[in-house]
Amino acid sequence: MKHIMIYGASSAMAKQVAHLYAKRGDRLTLVARNAEKLETIKSDLETRYSAQVKTIVQEATDYDSHSTLFEDDLPDIFLIAHGILTDQDKAQSDNSYLLNQFHTNFFSQTSLLTHAANAFEKRGSGTLCVIGSVAGDRGRMSNYAYGSAKAGIEAFCDGLRHRLSKVNVGVVLIKPGFTDTPMTAHIQPKGALWAKPEKVAKDIVNAIEKNKPVKYTPGIWNYIMFIIRNIPRFIFHASRL
Amino acid sequence: MKYTPWGNFPNTQENSVPLNWTGSPLPLVSDSCLPRGLGRSYGDSCLNSPGLLLDCTPLNHFLSFDSEQGILKAEAGVTLQEIIENTLPKGWFLPVTPGTKFVTLGGAIANDVHGKNHHIDGCFGNHVLRFELVRSNGERHICSPTENRELFRATIGGLGLTGLITWVEFQLKKVTSANIDVETIKFHNLKEFFEISEESKNYLYTVSWVDCLATGDDLGRGLFMRGQHSSDGDFSSKSVNSQSPLNVPFNLPSFLLNGLTMQAFNTLYYNKQFSKLSKSKQNYNPFFYPLDAVRNWNRIYGRNGFLQYQFVVPHESGQEVVEEIFKKISDSRMGSFLAVLKNFGKIKSPGLLSFPREGVTLALDFAIKGPEVFQLLEELDKIIISNHGRIYPAKDARMSTEMFKASFPNLDEFLKWKDPNFSSLFFRRVMGETKI
Numbered sequence: 001m002k003h004i005m006i007y008g009a010s011s012a013m014a015k016q017v018a019h020l021y022a023k024r025g026d027r028l029t030l031v032a033r034n035a036e037k038l039e040t041i042k043s044d045l046e047t048r049y050s051a052q053v054k055t056i057v058q059e060a061t062d063y064d065s066h067s068t069l070f071e072d073d074l075p076d077i078f079l080i081a082h083g084i085l086t087d088q089d090k091a092q093s094d095n096s097y098l099l100n101q102f103h104t105n106f107f108s109q110t111s112l113l114t115h116a117a118n119a120f121e122k123r124g125s126g127t128l129c130v131i132g133s134v135a136g137d138r139g140r141m142s143n144y145a146y147g148s149a150k151a152g153i154e155a156f157c158d159g160l161r162h163r164l165s166k167v168n169v170g171v172v173l174i175k176p177g178f179t180d181t182p183m184t185a186h187i188q189p190k191g192a193l194w195a196k197p198e199k200v201a202k203d204i205v206n207a208i209e210k211n212k213p214v215k216y217t218p219g220i221w222n223y224i225m226f227i228i229r230n231i232p233r234f235i236f237h238a239s240r241l
Numbered sequence: 242m243k244y245t246p247w248g249n250f251p252n253t254q255e256n257s258v259p260l261n262w263t264g265s266p267l268p269l270v271s272d273s274c275l276p277r278g279l280g281r282s283y284g285d286s287c288l289n290s291p292g293l294l295l296d297c298t299p300l301n302h303f304l305s306f307d308s309e310q311g312i313l314k315a316e317a318g319v320t321l322q323e324i325i326e327n328t329l330p331k332g333w334f335l336p337v338t339p340g341t342k343f344v345t346l347g348g349a350i351a352n353d354v355h356g357k358n359h360h361i362d363g364c365f366g367n368h369v370l371r372f373e374l375v376r377s378n379g380e381r382h383i384c385s386p387t388e389n390r391e392l393f394r395a396t397i398g399g400l401g402l403t404g405l406i407t408w409v410e411f412q413l414k415k416v417t418s419a420n421i422d423v424e425t426i427k428f429h430n431l432k433e434f435f436e437i438s439e440e441s442k443n444y445l446y447t448v449s450w451v452d453c454l455a456t457g458d459d460l461g462r463g464l465f466m467r468g469q470h471s472s473d474g475d476f477s478s479k480s481v482n483s484q485s486p487l488n489v490p491f492n493l494p495s496f497l498l499n500g501l502t503m504q505a506f507n508t509l510y511y512n513k514q515f516s517k518l519s520k521s522k523q524n525y526n527p528f529f530y531p532l533d534a535v536r537n538w539n540r541i542y543g544r545n546g547f548l549q550y551q552f553v554v555p556h557e558s559g560q561e562v563v564e565e566i567f568k569k570i571s572d573s574r575m576g577s578f579l580a581v582l583k584n585f586g587k588i589k590s591p592g593l594l595s596f597p598r599e600g601v602t603l604a605l606d607f608a609i610k611g612p613e614v615f616q617l618l619e620e621l622d623k624i625i626i627s628n629h630g631r632i633y634p635a636k637d638a639r640m641s642t643e644m645f646k647a648s649f650p651n652l653d654e655f656l657k658w659k660d661p662n663f664s665s666l667f668f669r670r671v672m673g674e675t676k677i
């Protein structure tokens with residue numbers, strides 16, 4: 001039985017990940033900012049799988065509380081799932097909105113990762129996993145405020161992985177493509193490329209199991225992003241992507 | 242968005258928003274909204290264009306299960322399939338189940354669904370202990386047989402029109418096995434059907450399949466199935482799940498469904514059985530959910546879709562009415578290969594608009610090939626209404642205002658509790674309203 005801590009546990013993807021771990025009998029600590037949602041998820045996992053679930057209410061930008069998560073009962077796996085989809089137009093006209101986005105989508109992840117990494121490093125085992133995005137692979141006019149935060153997470157993970165490779169601690173970055181979750185509920189219609197959070201969750205659990213440094217999910221995004229990254233700038237700029 | 246009902250008729254463009262958490266306020270709507278489960282209703286009772294559909298399927302958290310008492314509390318989007326998979330291994334089964342397990346709890350309440358044990362256990366609503374209802378003015382009510390009783394009664398069988406059910410607490414049924422000991426008995430006419438029904442009253446589950454194309458002496462011939470949970474203590478399920486390999490991947494051209502194929506199907510089904518009575522043990526899946534094994538079977542009716550017609554008439558006139566209707570259908574040669582006949586029992590549901598009442602019920606499908614089907618069903622309606630019967634809203638896409646108003650005597654009482662901002666295509670149609 002492993003101990004899994006999930007941050008941003010009310011996210012649709014994280015919820016499905018929790019189901020997979022609970023089903024196989026692992027112990028869960030779920031962290032989210034909304035107590036009512038946490039309670040619902042806990043009841044669900046307990047009722048369906050008789051799972052052992054602990055909950056912690058925490059706002060991701062409340063940086064001071066981050067270290068308390070790793071004081072005792074250190075998890076084997078720590079997954080960070082929270083994030084928000086930035087409104088690019090608003091980010092261009094409202095500077096404080098823009099900066100705030102980085103708190104939720106970048107600073108909070110780096111702070112959490114740092115606390116967790118220090119504890120895991122000391123122990124000499126465990127896996128850290130963060131949900132980034134394909135949006136971090138190349139800045140695009142329609143969502144570079146969000147994408148750059150995700151790109152930052154990738155570079156941060158690269159360095160952290162380098163550092164923790166010396167002590168046998170894994171760092172796994174997940175890059176989902178379009179996924180049908182509350183974050184993207186407003187985008188209609190949803191075409192063939194859209195994945196269900198259940199599929200993404202399976203890939204997350206597998207990637208952690210295999211300690212994959214970077215996992216595109218579903219796999220087809222490997223190819224799509226390879227192309228997007230390699231489109232020459234003069235062609236790219238002719239698009240409105 | 243494409244969001245068709247099970248009969249693929251009517252064909253509308255629907256707007257839908259997912260509901261993710263029971264605690265969230267309802268989305269603000271300019272016109273009207275309607276909760277939506279898995280869309281297993283056949284007609285327009287689960288449609289609302291140009292209004293909004295509230296997709297309840299993400300509300301699928303289990304909240305608690307008391308395995309001593311068999312009481313389950315779960316959100317309204319939880320499906321019957323998920324419930325069975327969770328509780329049957331612990332010895333608890335659904336108190337009442339329709340002929341498909343791909344139905345949500347909210348849908349089961351809003352249509353007050355019935356099953357093969359109606360004569361013993363009544364409707365789904367008879368087993369509901371409590372639920373929470375959210376109204377468009379933001380009020381939340383806990384409804385039970387004793388608390389907010391009127392809203393409780395209006396919401397059971399209330400077609401989603403009284404507000405959003407967020408969670409439900411209900412009583413499951415203690416069973417001895419996931420298997421059913423089934424006896425199948427051949428009957429040659431309706432008189433025999435009623436006789437066997439009478440002598441099978443104490444069997445928990447009863448249902449019959451009738452060859453509705455047979456004529457003359459064979460009119461009303463069919464197979465009577467009665468069953469009880471086996472006593473073998475086996476709770477495993479040879480599951481037929483939603484990833485079933487049998488799947489009708491596209492709409493078959495409707496010419497495949499002419500009278501000939503249907504007759505062949507019926508005769509085969511009927512002749513499969515050689516002796517008068519045969520016994521077998523069946524897993525609950527093939528027994529309750531034979532059609533779930535073929536995913537999207539509704540597509541065999543082709544692009545134009547189909548209508549299902551289910552009525553109930555009181556016993557007094559039961560046999561004559563069913564006979565008359567069979568004659569009309571077999572003359573028309575438009576009927577389906579699926580004709581299901583059953584006696585409903587005495588137990589009254591709390592639901593104001595509940596469909597079941599004591600009597601005999603018959604359900605069959607009609608492929609929509611042209612206006613003749615609608616004409617035929619209008620004629621059947623007249624027979625039903627003059628015999629104090631009614632047809633099932635969950636399966637309807639066409640009944641007239643007169644038919645609806647005449648057959649649901651509690652309608653006026655119900656309307657007092659309807660939410661002003663909830664509506665459906667069905668409701669506007671049967672109320673003769675055009676505005677939404």
Ligand SMILES: Cc1cc2nc3c(=O)[nH]c(=O)nc-3n(C[C@H](O)[C@H](O)[C@H](O)COP(=O)(O)OP(=O)(O)OC[C@H]3O[C@@H](n4cnc5c(N)ncnc54)[C@H](O)[C@@H]3O)c2cc1C
Nearest residue numbers: 278279280281282339340345347348351354355400401406
């Ligand atoms: C193969 C097959 C066999 C069937 N056999 C039977 C049978 O034997 N007996 C029987 O009674 N029925 C039967 N049915 C009909 C089916 O059980 C009902 O139509 C059922 O209500 C469908 O549930 P759903 O979750 O798909 O809901 P939908 O069809 O999506 O919606 C049905 C109604 O429920 C309302 N609703 C849904 N969720 C909520 C909510 N959270 N709050 C308030 N209202 C809500 C909707 O507004 C709508 O009015 C059968 C259907 C099929 C396809």
Ligand SMILES: NC(=O)c1ccc[n+]([C@@H]2O[C@H](COP(=O)([O-])OP(=O)(O)OC[C@H]3O[C@@H](n4cnc5c(N)ncnc54)[C@H](OP(=O)(O)O)[C@@H]3O)[C@@H](O)[C@H]2O)c1
Nearest residue numbers: 010011012013033034060081082083133176178179181183
């Ligand atoms: N959906 C996609 O297409 C897609 C694609 C690529 C990457 N991603 C990434 O996948 C991850 C999961 O998202 P999702 O798609 O599952 O969406 P989601 O269901 O909307 O989840 C987002 C989660 O982030 C939480 N959150 C937001 N701000 C927070 C804060 N300040 N403090 C604590 N928690 C906060 C939300 O909590 P509340 O429930 O309390 O609001 C919610 O649980 C995100 O990192 C997202 O960027 C998504």
